[in-house]
Amino acid sequence: MLNFFICLFSLSVIRKNLDTTRYFWNNTDVLKVLQLFVVPGLLAADVLLKEGSVQFIGDAGWFIVLSYIIYILYQERDQLLAGSLLKAGLPYYIFYVVIFIIQYALPSLYKTHEDTISLINTLPIVWLFAFGLSAKNQINNLRREKEQKEKVIHENEALEHLVRERTNEILQQKNQLEETLEELKQTQNQLIQQEKLASLGELTAGIAHEIQNPLNFVNNFSEVSTELLDELRQELSATSIPENSADIIEDLVQNLSKISYHGKRASGIVKNMLEHSRASTGERQLVDVNALAEEYIKLSFHGLRAKDKSFNSDFKVVPDPSLPAIEAIPQDLGRVLLNLCNNAFYAVNKKAAENIPGYKPLVSITTENLPREEAVKITVSDNGGGISEELKNKIFQPFFTTKPTGQGTGLGLSLSYDIVTKGHGGELMVESVEGKSTVFSIILPVR
Amino acid sequence: MKILVVDDETDIKDLFLQKFRKEIRGGAMEFNFATTGEEALTLLKGYDPESVLILSDINMPGMTGIELLRKIREKHPVSPPEVMMITAYGDDANRSAAMSLGANDFLTKPLDFNELKTKLLK
Structure with missing residues (x-):
């Protein structure tokens, strides 16, 4: 037992x-x-x-x-x-x-x-x-x-679990703070750049004003001289004038008409510069998008041409005649078109420099009425070098630029994006085939 | 018709005299020129305010066209002379200031002489 x-x-x-x-x-x-x-x-x-x-x-x-x-x-x-x-x-x-x-x-x-x-x-x-x-x-x-x-x-x-949770919380807060700091830095830089651009705009406006006055005289004096020559010809017709003198008068009239023509061309550019540099009133008004497109593609072309004599490109506007006038801020919308056209001309110019046989640089603006959506569509296309998939996501970020230092602020597209989306409640999109073409599409509500 | 052109650009004189030579020769128009607002006010003393038309630029050194307009209106509260202002393109601020001071008409630079002639002959 x-x-x-x-x-x-x-x-x-x-x-x-x-x-x-x-x-x-x-x-x-x-x-x-x-x-x-x-x-x-x-x-x-x-x-x-x-x-x-x-x-x-x-x-x-x-x-x-x-x-x-x-x-x-x-x-x-x-x-x-x-x-x-x-x-x-x-x-x-x-x-x-x-x-x-x-x-x-x-x-x-x-x-x-x-x-x-x-x-x-x-x-x-x-x-x-x-x-x-x-x-x-x-x-x-x-x-x-x-x-x-x-x-x-x-x-x-x-x-340990508690410590891990707290550490994660602190890490999240740290990341948030870092993001906020980065945003603040970007905003600060953007403000500095906008300030610079604003003062540049004022300077441009001042210069344009100063150029406009002498140009007016060139235009007016050439016109009045043509009139005077007409009068002279009429007075001389009573008497017999040597044939050479008549030819000279003819040449002078022709020259004066050329002076007048080119003077008016220059006046047109100055007028556009003034229009562009005018501070945006922020007021919406009825805008003829076809006319605006025509005006700004020309302004862009002439602006780049003035900077670089070797620059050349073909350009065209394909307007939709049925396009309604839209309620927009014309100065702001003009700035968007100018930015897009400048970029497009820059792209074709860069590709042209590669001397590819048979390459013809072309920038075009097409407008289209979208009655069902009560909107209009503006596309700015170029046959330049295109944008890689990798860069497509970055181009609308402030200060992103592919241009060499000092040639681009990297603000053009980001400001354009803000103007289209925040300023007008529209959309700005990009499609591109690398090495072939880029198409920027703007969709704007009619009102 | 007596017209007083006020502009600091002296070449404007030749331009007007050539442009309106037929009217001047025919005695339909008589032009006088002042390069400052002060000079314009002195010249105005010799005119009958009702028979003169003043054509003034806005941006001038010293007295501006707006100040000149204000002074003319102050001196002639009753039956004032007609004043046409020449404004620069896009200068909306000065344009509305001149309008509130009672400018009779506006011309925008660059001057369209045919338009001006039509307006003057009215």
């Missing part, structure tokens, strides 16, 4: 608290079989079979089970609990083995000293229970330690 409780207790403790998978083979299943079947079986044998060779089988069974338990404890002795159990159980086991041998090898000796042996046998039992209790305390301590460890691990995990 005692063996039964000792084996059951130690097997249960070993199974619950010791890692027994480290040596030779996995002992877990063996221990389970022992605890659940073998030990109760041996108990039954103890109770039922009390005499002779049958009792020997029961005692030998206990011997094997106890040996196995001691063996396991010995193997795991570096674990504190196993060490303690080994210390508690080893004397009991040794006594059990000695008594077992004496009982069956020397039955007469056993019989004569049975009382003494039983008395001596109580010592390892007392020893077993004393150490067993201390082992129980150890088990409890171990459990508490384990629980505390688990608690600490759990708290650590919670703390």
Whole structure:
């Protein structure tokens, strides 16, 4: 009966608290079989079979089970609990083995000293229970330690999770701040550039004014001189004049008409410059988009031509005669067309410089009435070098430019985009085939 | 008809005299020229305000055309002389200032002489 409780207790403790998978083979299943079947079986044998060779089988069974338990404890002795159990159980086991041998090898000796042996046998039992209790305390301590460890691990995990969350929040805030800072920097730069452009505009307006006055005189004097020559011719017709003089008068009239023609051309450019540099009133008025397109493509062409004599390109406007007048801010819309035309002429000029045989630079503006959408569409196309897919996303960003330093502010398209979308509630889109063409489309609501 | 042209550009005199030579020769028009607002005010003293037409530029050094107009209106609150202002293209601010001071008409640079002739002959 005692063996039964000792084996059951130690097997249960070993199974619950010791890692027994480290040596030779996995002992877990063996221990389970022992605890659940073998030990109760041996108990039954103890109770039922009390005499002779049958009792020997029961005692030998206990011997094997106890040996196995001691063996396991010995193997795991570096674990504190196993060490303690080994210390508690080893004397009991040794006594059990000695008594077992004496009982069956020397039955007469056993019989004569049975009382003494039983008395001596109580010592390892007392020893077993004393150490067993201390082992129980150890088990409890171990459990508490384990629980505390688990608690600490759990708290650590919670703390780490919290730290990670806070770190993420701080990182997000940092990123947001960086983005805001970047936006602020861009806005500051944009303001500086706009200020520069505004002062440049004023300067242009001043210069244009100054040029306009002398040009007026050129035009007016050439006209009045033509009239004077007409009068002279009429007066001289009464008398016979030498043929050469008549020819000279004819040439003079022709020259004056040329002076007048070119003077008016120059006046037209100056007028456009003044119109362009006029501060936008921001007031919407009815605008004839076809006329505006015609005016600004010319202004762009002449402007680039004035800067670079070698520049040349063909250009045309294909107007839709059914286009309605739209409500828009003409100065702002003009600025958009000028920017798009300037870019288009720049692109064809750059491609022309590559001297590709048969290449004819062409910039065109097409207008189209979209009655269903109550909108108009303006496309500015060129057969220049096109825009790569990679750059398409960047061209509307402020300060993005592909032009060499000092030639472009990188604001043209971004301002144009703002004027079309924010200023007029329209759309500005780009399509391009790299190396072949670029088409900018503006869609503007009629009102 | 007496016309007083006020402009700081002296070449305007030759231009007007040549352009309107037939009218001048025929006695239909008589031109006088002033290069400053002050000079114009002095010259005006010798005229009957009802029989003179003043044609004045706006942007002039010293007294501007707007100030000249204001002074003329102050001096002749009743039956003032007719004043035509010459404005630069796109100079909307001065145009509306002159309009509020009671300018009779406007001409825009560059001057269209045929238009001017029609307006003067009216």
